[in-house]
Amino acid sequence: MTSPEITFPLQLARTMRFTLGAPRAFTVSPDGERVVFVRSGSGTDRSGRLWVLDLSDGAAPRERVVADPAVLLGGSAERLSPQERARRERSREGSSGIVGYAVDAAAELAAFALSGKVYVAELRAGTARALPVPGPVIDPRPSPDGRYIAYVSKGALRVVGADGEGDRALAEPEDADVSYGLAEFIAAEEMQRPRGFWWSPESDRLLVARVDDSPVQRWWIADPANPDRKPAEVAYPAAGTPNAVVRLFVVGLAGQRTEVVWDRARFPYLAQVHWSSDGAPLLLVQARDQQSQLYLAVDPETGATRTVHVDEDPVWLDLFPGVPAWAPDGRLVRIADEGGARVLAVGDRPQTGAQLQIQAVLDIGESDILVTASAGERATEAEIGESHVYRVNELGVERVSEGAGVHTAVRSGRVAVMVSTALDAPGSTVRVFRDGKQIATVPSHAEQPVLSARPQLTEGGARRIPCAVLLPTGYKESDGPLPVLMDPYGGPHGRRVLAAHNPYLTSQWFADQGFAVIVADGRGTPGRSPGWEKAVKHNLALTLDDQVEALHALAERFPLDLGRVGIRGWSYGGFLAGMAALRRPDVFHAAVVGAPVTDQRLYDTHYTERYLGDPATQPEVYAYNSLLTDEGLSHAADQVRPMMIIHGLADDNVVVAHSLRLSQALLAAGRPHEVLPLSGVTHMTPQEKVAENLLLLQVDFLKRSLSR
Template sequence: MKTEPSEPPSFPRLQARTQRFTLGAPRAFTVSPDGGRVVFLRSRSGTDRANVLWVLDVGSGEERVAADPPALLKGAAERLSAEERARRERSREGGAGIVAYATDSAVELASFALSGRLFAAELRVGTARELRVPGPVIDPRPSPDGRLIAYVSGGALRVVGAEGADDRVLAEPESETVTYGLAEFIAAEEMGRSRGFWWSPEADRLLVARVDDAPVRRWWIADPAHPDRAPQQVAYPAAGTENADVRLFVMGLDGQRAEVLWDRERYPYVAHVHWSAAGAPLVLVQARDQRSQLFLAVDPVTGATRMVHADEDPHWLDLFPGVPCWSPGGQLVRIADEGGARVLAFGERPLTGPQLQLRAVLDVSDDDVLVSASAGEGAASPETGEIHVYRVNELGVERISQEPGVHSAVRGGGVTVLVSSVPDKPGADVQVLRDGKRVGTVASYAEHPGLSPRVTLTEGGARRIPCAVLLPTDYDGEAPLPVLMDPYGGPHGQRVLAAHNAFLTSQWFADQGFAVIVADGRGMPGRSPAWEKAIKDDMAAVVLQDQVDALDGLAGRFPLDLHRVAIRGWSFGGYLAGLAVLRRPDVFHAGVLGAPVTDQRLYDTHYTERYLGDPNRQPEVYAANSLIDDNGLVLAAGPARPTMIVHGLADDNVVVAHSLRLSSALLAAGRPHEVVPLSGVTHMTPQEQVAENLLLLQVDFLKRSLGLD
């Protein structure tokens, strides 16, 4: 009997199945200090969620498995603790298997948690073993000498020998609200600090965060689809309310401890910790308003601190990956806003100028600093959407990545792993470089998306707003097209990137008959500090105006039908879509609001107060920047535009109360709208059927709302 060939999966289904074509792609690279090994994670195919720990031998080019989850679990299904699920939600981790690992300083031993159990892998020989310890295990990390592994279980910080002997508690929580060794909610969600303990270079003690979230207001997240289940209690630090109490302790392996002392009332935020052989433990602490911060060196014996550097800014101070840190010679390395530019500072000296907009420090050696940066406002020519890797030292700046695209890197032992995404090729290319020359590659098993974006990277409006314009693949160039604005539009969410996969969803929408525009207005990273900080206290008006200006600026150059303009977005993008249909119905004719922040008082402290201040001191700023306030909708006069609101009921980041309150306000104002509640869905939408059907529902809504067939 002949079997008919099955239809290939649609793009929405394939994108959902592959987690946006990230499955099977290598990531989380570590290079050994001798340059001989590159360790990384990768699943075995573009539809396999389970990450495997791999080792690349740089000399031979051979890849081998160091730890294989199915073999280690003997076929058993993974089970995650509530704490581990929360950590993955904070990091937007949708994978399975080994999702994170840590190594000793020689990159000989790796440790990781799998299904709440502790495992160690010998990276040279490729063997892995389980260590029988109390669980569930969170964030295991070997000591620099590889003799011990520290981990968190039940809120306690524990240490065990690398062979599994002598497991013991270093710090036991004093109450149910206390944890040792974990990052609090806002550190993981907003500060980029997912860790809560750091080994000393000598492996004889640890710097440990003690978090007490007793002061934090409790919220309840229910599952209406299962009324028999009790609501989940979460400690959520909403703007203007109390944060968790965070302290640091230096703890010896013998049980002795010393509290790290600084003015915690003035500087309550522990934003970054660095401990290396180049100097004393280095801690960056911020004021609640984030306008001042201190770089503190810690005495590891007494816990006393001394100020190394202090920063102030009238708007706010941003945080950057990789800094502050010590150079091998003991100089403070940081990123600073000076002279209208975001520069690399080495000691008290800036090593870069307005030509570059620094984004991250990737590695610091005796000879140079490896950084990630965009072309700044002082650059000779704009490089829309490009991010490059540079070597910086006293002699100047050298660009490592050459091809236009989005690049990042990891370095060690004279070997650089360069990860490059470019506009005309799917996925990312991973090259292994020694002394600037390619000596190997790391293969990707990611699926081909089956479409290629027809994208033009350009600038729109008088402010030269970075934009991407996508037209249907089969567009004949004659009739003007209905427009779909597809932004994120807010801080830390750059969407206009010179990379193929960045525009796959936008191209799919374009192929449904739209001209799709992605615009990165003020507030976005990559241009200058002033560009980012223009949204201070006036976020709503600025980001919305830039979407309008980008649209108007592109209208004369592209076939745009300005009588049929829709907008869609998720999270900040959902908020921006709400601003568009409520405040500028003269421009926008329909909107899809995904997980929108509608009342700024319901979002967290560190993020919201950075841009809008304290709601207890300036409630009028919060009202002006929200879609709703105590009196209902904040809107302009004009026709009611078709609006679809989509929200996951299990979202603990942008809670569903945002959408429910908006829906109630719309109903009270007599404004028709549609609400799509997603049962069991968090701020991510990893479920395959949900992710696929969400795209299809949006297209149907947009076509109906704009009067399209």
């Protein structure tokens, strides 16, 4: 039971935003007898354990632990290699213990990395053991037949028998800048591709990515609080600079290799790879400008490729979870932007229309495809922020999830696991279905928050911008207008207005400190329509325009004091907050600017060039979208607004140079500001005391800055 003395900032930090203890990373066995998942022991326990829910016909569902890090490590502390730390940073993984796993085709054998070693777990028997292989180990994955484990160690792709015998290297790096079997930085950070090798369905060979980082510029991440330590060297492909060279090979278990051939000069990005028994190996490769991409089928004997489909878009092409893939009948499954909607396409035919905006493919079955989708621009006010699970086939579209909220699912055969969140209840519920009938639940050990969020979901302005408004607990109309805190992410990939409880807990805490808090998803944010997202091409300032429009529209219906408006944000939200204070001081009176991208030339290629193009050919676009240029600093010089700039010194995604250059520019312009450097902190801020005190310092700054 949660102690009544605990404060929300401390609880939020200690529970890692209430994610600890919640079950996640589900796998359903094809025979429908097991659901595999990761869950820690409590809402404050950071160490994940591997669990199995047994679903044998005729027996009551039963949970059991099959791998416990405390037992496997004998009480020793977990040790992570720098490569594993970087991998977890890319996936925003802040917990410890077992944080991920992979299974064979039957979901009878699992493999995972723990403290730099390979472990395998027999899921039926419930036993786990380490394999005697060289480390430190990254990303171990069983072959589909369960006989082998492939893994990466020191840049080499290696394979070992599941019994621990026959360990050997299949592909070894030729020099220090080369690795086999790992995703390069931008694939893991931006392309939703965390992997670098894929087993064949027959378990006799693998597709293996070879990454050569030698063309990539080197940056140095220093630790100023510890001057005796050397700076960490990072290969960072900033906008307009060379990327890593990525090649792909078919590698046999005896080490023989065949290179996969495509026009890498024209399509350098290896965005997605799929290899199943339903067809040849399938690649999705993109042009650097991301306005064209090819779906390629690979001949694994020769390495030759043939084009299955071509996508082109004058703005950009997005990547989506679960696709591309083959349907059982051999047709290509993809998500495409057609007719103003994001549709599911099978073969040459769209299977959905303008009524849905497809977000991801969850499972491809014999007779249907399971997807998540939102109603997008067609959503009524009662449907704002919802995402549902749908079954799609030749007969039409059927919604599977029930109740308002945000839903997703994992399915194999007759069994599906549905994960659901709702606006009026904290956390998530996990239900297990067989043939559409609920047969079990998977309980969560996550803590109950010490406060309840009460967001009002609505729309603001002529563009019907999705918004959430949160007022202080117990607020009465007689209390009068409130100072306002805009609390957005507000940019690409970040949907904040959701029909779920937990995303608003921090906003509610700020509201309870005496603010009216507004979360607004303007143009550029996902889930509404392709046009809504792509409107920000070359002009990220539109995201600020929409924050202003939402604010002024909501002031007509809510008790907002427009003479006291603050804004806070992190990452893109930090950029948006900085832009608000600099470009619209007539609207915003204070800003908390967290880990901001202040100079777009310092951010990575795949992300930045998608929105702003090539800085060598469009320098004016980069200047306009920078906070450091005259364009960024010249607005209303007579209206100087207080800014608190926060940045982790160990951040290798948005490096601290962004904030230091902003501070330098502000100082040169005579603009007062505060800078809060976070020693040893990355882009995530998982440290408990840091995360707790960050909230307290922000609210103190906002109260000081917005007081009259």
